[in-house]
Amino acid sequence: MEGKGISQAVIGRLPRYFRYLGELRDEGVERISSQDLSRLMQVTASQIRQDFNNFGGFGQQGYGYNVEYLYAEIGRILGLDKQHRLIIVGAGNLGQALANYMNFEKRGFLVQGIFDADPKLYGRVVRNLEVEPMELVEQRIREKNIDIGVLTVPKNSAVEVADRLIGYGIKAIWNFAHVDLHVPEGVQVENVHLSDSLMKLSYTISCYEKQRG
Amino acid sequence: MEGKGISQAVIGRLPRYFRYLGELRDEGVERISSQDLSRLMQVTASQIRQDFNNFGGFGQQGYGYNVEYLYAEIGRILGLDKQHRLIIVGAGNLGQALANYMNFEKRGFLVQGIFDADPKLYGRVVRNLEVEPMELVEQRIREKNIDIGVLTVPKNSAVEVADRLIGYGIKAIWNFAHVDLHVPEGVQVENVHLSDSLMKLSYTISCYEKQRG
Numbered sequence: 001m002e003g004k005g006i007s008q009a010v011i012g013r014l015p016r017y018f019r020y021l022g023e024l025r026d027e028g029v030e031r032i033s034s035q036d037l038s039r040l041m042q043v044t045a046s047q048i049r050q051d052f053n054n055f056g057g058f059g060q061q062g063y064g065y066n067v068e069y070l071y072a073e074i075g076r077i078l079g080l081d082k083q084h085r086l087i088i089v090g091a092g093n094l095g096q097a098l099a100n101y102m103n104f105e106k107r108g109f110l111v112q113g114i115f116d117a118d119p120k121l122y123g124r125v126v127r128n129l130e131v132e133p134m135e136l137v138e139q140r141i142r143e144k145n146i147d148i149g150v151l152t153v154p155k156n157s158a159v160e161v162a163d164r165l166i167g168y169g170i171k172a173i174w175n176f177a178h179v180d181l182h183v184p185e186g187v188q189v190e191n192v193h194l195s196d197s198l199m200k201l202s203y204t205i206s207c208y209e210k211q212r213g
Numbered sequence: 214m215e216g217k218g219i220s221q222a223v224i225g226r227l228p229r230y231f232r233y234l235g236e237l238r239d240e241g242v243e244r245i246s247s248q249d250l251s252r253l254m255q256v257t258a259s260q261i262r263q264d265f266n267n268f269g270g271f272g273q274q275g276y277g278y279n280v281e282y283l284y285a286e287i288g289r290i291l292g293l294d295k296q297h298r299l300i301i302v303g304a305g306n307l308g309q310a311l312a313n314y315m316n317f318e319k320r321g322f323l324v325q326g327i328f329d330a331d332p333k334l335y336g337r338v339v340r341n342l343e344v345e346p347m348e349l350v351e352q353r354i355r356e357k358n359i360d361i362g363v364l365t366v367p368k369n370s371a372v373e374v375a376d377r378l379i380g381y382g383i384k385a386i387w388n389f390a391h392v393d394l395h396v397p398e399g400v401q402v403e404n405v406h407l408s409d410s411l412m413k414l415s416y417t418i419s420c421y422e423k424q425r426g
């Protein structure tokens with residue numbers, strides 16, 4: 001039943017719940033009411049209850065939610081109870097930054113390789129991994145059972161590289177290239193288009209300035 | 214009138230329109246119908262017309278939109294007709310990656326400084342800019358009239374650094390730290406929480422696997 005008919009908006013909010021609950025857990029908090037969670041996260045208590053009702057409500061019993069249970073349940077819904085094995089394709093600054101981002105491992109995302117088309121980068125060590133040539137991508141995906149490809153190549157090669165990864169059996173692409181990918185049924189894509197995000201910021205600055213006149 | 218009552222969903226789609234129109238323009242396309250734009254962007258023509266009607270419709274006249282005009286208008290709505298001056302606070306891998314991201318300058322976002330609290334990074338040259346100590350942030354913001362602060366510091370110092378930047382007169386924060394900032398009225402924040410994005414990908418993988426059984 002999970003995942004059926006649940007809106008993108010609700011799904012988009014789950015990681016934030018997970019993050020706050022993880023912090024509460026780390027602070028030793030055992031129970032929290034929807035009112036307290038509401039104040040902390042600055043969303044309405046009714047929003048929280050509605051969101052959670054999509055997943056059966058998580059058994060709030062008057063005296064609040066069990067933090068550890070709720071954290072584990074939302075983690076399970078997000079698929080974080082399983083490990084994911086990923087490679088990074090594109091070993092430029094952004095690819096290296098992502099490789100070095102320790103937090104991903106904590107969440108079960110294991111970086112298993114980093115690749116580039118530029119021979120000057122071959123052998124450079126990033127987070128205990130040597131940058132390898134693109135020619136090795138297929139072999140590594142198959143032998144290491146990689147399920148996620150992180151795409152940090154330039155825009156003009158992104159579509160071709162994505163097609164190759166999919167051909168080699170990748171199930172999901174975390175796409176940082178500034179282009180929309182069209183992928184076959186069964187391949188999941190999550191885009192991080194940094195320029196789009198910066199433009200949204202520019203929009204809100206511009207609106208605020210117009211309001212002030 | 215612009216920006217009043219326009220939904221976040223519409224605003225969130227504007228950068229994508231802008232990107233596609235920029236590509237059409239670069240390819241020398243002068244006019245495009247909503248049907249052709251619809252096919253290209255894989256959204257319905259009715260969605261496009263509804264979105265554009267929020268801004269007066271952009272004068273489609275039977276034979277389609279003028280690409281150059283539409284590109285310029287959407288750019289103007291996004292505030293891209295003005296230059297923005299930004300600094301990057303946190304000169305780790307991610308901060309360096311963002312400093313090196315050439316595309317931002319093309320859109321009028323000028324990187325004017327990069328700062329870190331780690332003396333080992335002082336003087337390192339990133340995109341023609343020397344990494345400077347945090348103590349110089351205030352002076353640089355004031356003398357260079359900086360309006361955007363890019364926050365790429367660790368989570369545990371992000372709130373304090375954001376407060377400092379706001380105290381120094383920053384109007385907008387592009388926040389990559391994995392924490393929600395609570396800022397005063399008039400300060401704009403756009404979050405890029407990479408872990409949240411990766412969790413959404415994990416969710417869609419997990420859903421797809423459950424459907425397949």
